Amino acid sequence: MTVVIEAAPKLGHVEPSRPAWIGAEISDEEFARLQETDGSVRGYELHNGNLTPMPPTFARQSTPWGRLFARLSVYLEEADLGEAWLDVATYLDPDRRRWRLFPDISYLATDELSKLDFNRINGAPTMVCEVTTNESRQNDYVVKMEAYHRAEVPWYWIVDVEDQVVKEFQHADAGYELISTTPFAAAFSPQLFPGFAVVLERQPPR
Numbered sequence: 001m002t003v004v005i006e007a008a009p010k011l012g013h014v015e016p017s018r019p020a021w022i023g024a025e026i027s028d029e030e031f032a033r034l035q036e037t038d039g040s041v042r043g044y045e046l047h048n049g050n051l052t053p054m055p056p057t058f059a060r061q062s063t064p065w066g067r068l069f070a071r072l073s074v075y076l077e078e079a080d081l082g083e084a085w086l087d088v089a090t091y092l093d094p095d096r097r098r099w100r101l102f103p104d105i106s107y108l109a110t111d112e113l114s115k116l117d118f119n120r121i122n123g124a125p126t127m128v129c130e131v132t133t134n135e136s137r138q139n140d141y142v143v144k145m146e147a148y149h150r151a152e153v154p155w156y157w158i159v160d161v162e163d164q165v166v167k168e169f170q171h172a173d174a175g176y177e178l179i180s181t182t183p184f185a186a187a188f189s190p191q192l193f194p195g196f197a198v199v200l201e202r203q204p205p206r
Helices: 028-034 060-077 108-117 139-151
Strands: 002-004 043-047 050-054 084-085 088-090 099-101 105-108 120-122 125-130 156-160 165-172 175-184
Touching: 028 043, 043 139, 060 084, 060 105, 060 125, 060 156, 099 139, 105 108, 125 139, 139 156, 139 175
Parallel strands: 088 120, 125 156
Antiparallel strands: 002 175, 043 050, 043 099, 084 105, 088 099, 105 125, 156 165, 165 175
16 A cells, blocks of 8 residues: 655644744754743654644653664664664754654664764654654644655654554655554564564553
C-alpha cells in the first residue's frame, strides 16, 4: 500500500496546534530560546517557515514512546548499527530556514552519523518516528509525512496512541509505502532492523 501524500492544508493564525507565520529568517539562537516555554506547549518547530507549537506530552503518549526508545537503544548498541535520539533538532532543508523539527525519535545509521552536527541533525535521518495523538494527528499524518517524504527520509514510523498501533512506512517515489501495521499488544518487528522486537502495550505484573 502506497500512501499518496497530499499537499499540506493552509494553516492560519495561532491556535493550540496551528502555526504563526515567522515572515523572516529566525536565527539558531532565537529558535533555541523559543524552546523555553511555560509548559503549555512542549516547544516550537518550523513547518515550511511557520512557527508551530508542539502539544505537551502526557503518560499515554510517553509510555509507548519510552518503551520503544529504550528497547531500540539497547538493540542499536548491541548490533553497532548507529544511534537514536529523543527530540533532537532536525533541520531537513539545506538552508535550515523552512523545516526545523524535533522528531520524537530520530535514527542515523552508522554511515550517516556525520549528519549529526553538535546538537542537531542536518539533513534527512535514516528513520524518524512520531508518537501521535488526536492533537498531533494532522501534523504527523499530513504535514510531517509530506516534509519527510520530500526530504527523502527512508523510513517513517508512526506510533498511533489513539488506534493503539505502530505503522512502518518506507519511502517510495509516489509517497510512503505502508509496510506493516502492528497492534501495541503484538511484537513490533520492523523491516529496518532484523531481529528487533518490542511490545508497546504495558504488560500486567506477574
